[in-house]
Amino acid sequence: MNPDEMSRRRSGILREMGLAPLWKLRSEVQSAPVSLAQPKSSAVETSLPTAVDQRAGAIAAMGWEELRASVAACRACELCQARKQAVLGVGDLSPDWLFVGEGPGAEEDQRGEPFVGQAGKLLDAMLAAIGLQRGRNVYIANTVKCRPPANRTPTPAETAACWPYLERQIALLKPKLIVALGKPAAQTLLQKEVKVGEARGRLFEHNGIPLIVTYHPAYLLRTLQDKAKAWEDLCFARASMRKLQV
Numbered sequence: 736m737n738p739d740e741m742s743r744r745r746s747g748i749l750r751e752m753g754l755a756p757l758w759k760l761r762s763e764v765q766s767a768p769v770s771l772a773q774p775k776s777s778a779v780e781t782s783l784p785t786a787v788d789q790r791a792g793a794i795a796a797m798g799w800e801e802l803r804a805s806v807a808a809c810r811a812c813e814l815c816q817a818r819k820q821a822v823l824g825v826g827d828l829s830p831d832w833l834f835v836g837e838g839p840g841a842e843e844d845q846r847g848e849p850f851v852g853q854a855g856k857l858l859d860a861m862l863a864a865i866g867l868q869r870g871r872n873v874y875i876a877n878t879v880k881c882r883p884p885a886n887r888t889p890t891p892a893e894t895a896a897c898w899p900y901l902e903r904q905i906a907l908l909k910p911k912l913i914v915a916l917g918k919p920a921a922q923t924l925l926q927k928e929v930k931v932g933e934a935r936g937r938l939f940e941h942n943g944i945p946l947i948v949t950y951h952p953a954y955l956l957r958t959l960q961d962k963a964k965a966w967e968d969l970c971f972a973r974a975s976m977r978k979l980q981v
């Protein structure tokens with residue numbers, strides 16, 4: 736198949752999956768992602784690039800090596816203060832699947848790899864349930880790269896500060912499907928308020944990439960009754976991926 740045919744076929748599939756109208760809607764209203772907490776005023780948009788814009792622009796041009804070095808040295812939000820190390824992500828660099836969690840916990844901060852503690856064991860089991868394995872056609876990242884103290888939820892200012900890194904990762908990885916694990920990941924990727932219970936089972940998109948929302952594994956460890964729903968979500972993700980892979 737030539738690239739044109741492939742792209743026509745892909746649009747057909749996405750239309751069938753109910754994504755194409757959403758694309759149109761988004762592209763009509765789309766502007767650069769902004770923080771939920773700090774909407775830009777029009778005055779800011781018409782002025783010279785701010786330091787924040789310049790930083791985002793620089794990150795948007797980085798390759799993996801620069802990205803890794805930049806994250807390791809980053810002091811753009813308060814989370815830099817208590818971290819042992821920043822945790823960029825792990826896995827296949829041209830994956831079909833991208834899973835995005837919240838932020839590193841104690842073990843991740845120690846070892847420099849996402850999802851290696853208790854929640855990570857559950858994530859590995861969730862991956863295995865749909866025939867996936869860490870690092871094989873899968874990349875795992877977090878919304879914030881540095882551990883929030885006492886594993887608190889990252890603030891909107893922190894997720895906004897870290898967003899350019901995740902955005903660059905997505906641009907470099909070009910996954911076919913993104914799975915947002917929990918509210919902070921979903922809200923950051925969709926740039927709007929999200930209730931996981933309401934968003935699950937639906938297909939969203941981020942910059943044209945299909946996106947599914949499900950519960951965070953750490954939440955599932957505490958809330959066993961929602962495990963069945965997470966299983967449904969994984970089946971939905973697998974079915975969506977099958978359509979995307981044809």
Ligand code: URA
Binds near residue numbers: 855
């Ligand atoms: N929880 C997350 O969201 N990410 C990790 O890397 C570990 C636990």
Ligand code: SF4
Binds near residue numbers: 810821
């Ligand atoms: Fe930088 Fe992100 Fe770490 Fe904040 S969480 S210091 S923005 S790498």
